[in-house]
Amino acid sequence: MNDLSSAVNNTADNQINIDHVNEILDSNKDFRGGAIPVLQKIQIKYGYLPKESLYLVSKRLRIPLAHLVGVASFYAQFRMSPRGKYMIKICCGTACHVKGSIKLVDRALENLEIEAGETSTDNLFTVERVACIGACSLAPAITLNDVAAGHLNADQLEKIIADLKADGLS
C-alpha cells in the first residue's frame, strides 16, 4: 500500500491554462512533422488532451482539426477526457484474465459507478482495462499511477480504492 500512495503525483485537476500549450509548441517549432511529440508533451502537462489545446495545436501546426483529433483518437496513449488523480489500469492479459482480472474490473467499476475508461465524478479515479503489462508473475496485476501491484483480489482492490478516496477527501 505504501509504495502505491507514494506514486501519486499531482496530475489531476490542473487548471486549463492554454499558455503551456503555446510554450510546448514554441519549443517544438523547429521540428517538422511533430504533432505526436507535441501531443505527448501536452498530455504530460495536463494528464489528458484538453479540447482547447487541440484547437490551438491544429491552428499553429496547420493540421486540420479533424486529422489531428484523428491522430489523438487513434493512439491508446492519448486521453481526450480529464483523468482522475488516481489512474488504475487493470491488466486483462492472458495470465491476469485466468487469475480473475474481470472480477477486479467489475468491482472497481461498480464501486466507482463508472464505465471502463471513464473518470469518477469526484475526479479521483480513472479505471482502464489494459492489455498485458508484463507482470504476469503478479497476476492479477494493476498499476496505480504507473506503479504496479499484484496478487490482488476484488476485496483488496476495493479497499485500496476506499483508502485512496479517504486520502483524497481529507
Add this chain to the structure above:
Amino acid sequence: MSNNNMITITIDGTEVTIDGGKKIYDACIQAGIYLPGLCYDPKLTRFGGCRMCVVDVTSRGRTRTKWACCEPVKEGINVSTNSEEIRKKRKVIMEFLLAAHPLDCPTCNASGDCSLQDAAYFVEQKRGRIPIKRRNEPLLIDNPVIERDYNKCIMCGKCVSICDEIQGNGAIGFQKRGYWTEVGTPFRIPLKCDFCGQCLHVCPVGSFQDHTELYKGHAWEYETTSTICPYCSVGCTVVANVKKGSFVKITSNDLIGVNNGNLCAKGRFGHDFVQAESRLTQPAVYKHSKQEDCTWSEILEITANNIKKTIQDYGPDSVAVIASETMTNEDAFTLQKLFRSIGINNLQTLSNLNNPELNSGIFEKFGALAPLLDYNELSSAGSFFFFGCDASKENPVIANMVRVVMRDKKIPLYIANCRNTEFTPHEEERILYKYGSETHLLAALMLKLSVFPNSEMVNVENPFGSPGTTPSMNMPTAADISGVSEEEIADMAKGLSGAGKPVIFLGKEIHDHKRSTDIVAAATNLANFLGGRVILYREYCNSQGVNDMGISPTHLPNYKKVQDVDLAPAIDLFEKMKLGKIKTLVVADCDPITHFNDGKFVQEAMSQTEFIVALSSFATSTTKLAKTVFPLTTSYERDGSFTNNEGRVQLIRKVIEPIGSSRPIWEIMKDLGSNLGIEMSYNNCEDVANEISQAVEAYRGFSHKNIAFGSQVAKYKAMSDEKHSLNFTIKNVEQTEQIDVKFPITAIIGNSLYHLGALSRHSKTLNNIEPRVSVELGPDDAKNLELNDGDEVTVKSKHGAIKALLKVDNRSPIGVVFITKNFEVAPALHLIDRNDSVLKVTIAKS
C-alpha cells in the same frame, strides 16, 4: 507526377502504352478494363485502402500480387487482372467488406449508383461466411444538405482526401481505430464546412448522401443532361438529373468540362430555384393601378408601343437598357441587336456601370495583358498569388484547381489580403494589409524587385517615370500606409521572384474597389515583370460573354468601338434617370436595386422613370416598379451558351420544359422586334448562335454543334500584341477624403459562399444553409463592442442601416468587417454612398 516517359505494358494480353508516371490502375482504365477498386480516384492521392484492385504482375519471370492503384507501371511488365487466383482473392476481400456493410440496398439512396454494389456483383460475392455485424450508429442529419451514415462506410478515405486536398477544408478525418474507426468530424461536432458536397460525389457507397433528394428517385430512373452552372464565372459543367420532367438533383462528371467533377455548394445544391414557387409564370402589365396577368401578344404590343412612342417624343437617348451578366450569349446578342437597330445605344450591365474599364473596356485598357487565363495554364505556374481575393468563397472551383496544382507540383502560395481569408489548412505565406493601400503594397513589391527605374523612390503618379517634382513614395511610406512591415514585403517579393512565373488572382474585392483599375494595372505590371499572368475574377456565369456581345454603350460586339461615346461618362445612367432624362428603362434579368451600390439612390432614380420593362424569372424589387413584366426561363429550361472566365464558350442545354409560359430573352426580342418593325428570322437558338459566329470575330466557327464541353475558347484579338508597362497611380483611398470619425469600422461587402446574384435567394436549400445577411467581426472588436457570436446587430453607415446576424470569427482583423450582399431584405449595398471610396460603419446590438 508525370515524367513524360511513355512505356508499354501488357494487360490481359493487350498492349497498353502509357505515361511512365502512372499506375497500373490508370493503364487498366485506358485499356477499358474494369477493376472493382473502391478507394481509387485519379484526382486524389493514392490511398490503397480497399485492396479490391489486386492484380498479378509478372516482371522478369516472377509473378507477384500487387494493388493496381499503387503499383507504378514499368516497361515490359505483364499484368493479369482476371486469373483464377485473382478472382479468388477479390472474393475474399469482398467477403470481409460485406461483413461490415449493412446490405440496406432496397432502402439506400445510393442503390444503382454504388461502387460497392457494382464490385460485389462483378466478383459474384453473395452473403459470405462471416456473419454481418451492424454498427447501428444513428443517421447523422446535422446540416441542411449532407446526411452521414457511419454504418455504410467502407473506409475508402476518398471523402477525407477530397475534403483536405481539393476543398482545403479538412472538415472530416478518420477518427478512432480498428472496427470503431469512423470518418467524422472532430469530437463528433456537427459538420461545419463549405457544404460543397464533394464528399458525396466521391463516396462509393451511400455513407454520404444528398439530404435534399432522398427518396426522390433511383440512379436508373434519371435522365441526365450536362449543362453549365448558372452561378459564377468559372463555368463548371453540371449534370442535371431529371425524373419524369421534374428536376431532382445535380451531380458532376469528372470527365467532362473544366471542373474535373468538382462543384461548390451553389452549383451542386442551388438548383431548386428552377421549380421554386416564386417563379414568374405569366406576363403581367400594369393597369387599373396594379399588375395584372395578360397574354403574350398583349404585353408585346404594349411594350413595343411604349418604346416607339418614347423614341418619337423624346429621342432614342431617352431609352436605356440594363442587362444582367447571367443571360446567354444568344440573349445578349439579340438584345443589343434589337435595341441598336432602333437607335438605342444606352446598353448597360451593372458591372459596366460600376467600372467600364474592367469590363467592356478591358481589351482597350489592357490589350495583350487583359486579365484572362486558360485554366490549363494554371499547371505551369511557378507560384500562386492571391491578392485581395477570397477565391475559396468567390470562385470555389478555381480554388479547387489551384489546390490540385499546389499538391501535385509543390507550388508555393502567397496571399495578400485585408482579411484573413481561408484557402488551405496547410502551408502558405500571408500578409495582411489595410484596405485601400493596395497600390502602395504592389508598388512596394515592385520596388523591392527593382521593377522601377529608380530603386528607392517612386513617382506616385507615374511610377515608371523618374521622381521629379510630383509626390513620390518609398518603402517606409508603403509599409506605414499598408500596415505591412518592410521585412514582410521583402520576404514576399523574394519568394515571388524566386518561385518564378506567378499567377496572380484578383478578387471581387478588387473588382469593386474604387481604385480597381490602378490596382489591376499595378498587379499586371508585377506579373508581367515576373513572366506570370493576372486573372481578374468576373462575377457571373456569362460576364465575359455579355461584354463580348456588346452590351455596352461604348463597344459593339467583338469590342468594336462606338464613335463619340466616352468610356467614363460625366454622369452615369442612374443620375440621368434621377434627372428624368430616361423615360423608358428595360431591365433584363437583373435587379439593380438589390445588386448595385447605393440601392436607395437607384430606387429613387428608377422611380423617376415613366415606363419600366422588366424581364425576370422571379419577382424582384425592380419588377414591382415595372409597367410590363416578362417571365423568363432560367438557364435550365433552354439552350444557349455561356462564356466563362477563360473566354471558353460552353453550351447550356435544356434540362426541363419551361415553367409556366416563361420564355428565353432571344424569343422575346424576336417578337418584340416584329412589333417594332425589325424582323429577326431565327427559328431556334442555334440560328442566333450561327449569326454570332458571323458577327463576332472572336466566336468564328462557333455553333451549338461544335461546342461540346469545353472545346472552344473565344479567340480575342488583343488591341495590341505588345506587352508594355501599364501606368497607374499609387493612392490610398483613405487619403483622398475625410473619414467621419463616428463610423470607425471599414466594411467590405461581398458574396458569401452560398449566395450569388438573383438566383440563389430563390433556392430553398441555399437559404437553409445561409438564411440571412451576416456581418463577420473579429474577436477583439467583438469584445470591445461587447457583442457575441449570433447577436442581432444593426450596421449603420452615414447613408443607411441594415439589420444583420453577427458572426465572430478570425477572418476579420481589427477595424474591418465583411458583410454579405445579395439579400434583398437587408441589402448591404444600400449602405454605400455612391460618392465615397470606402464604406465606414458602426455596429451595435439591435
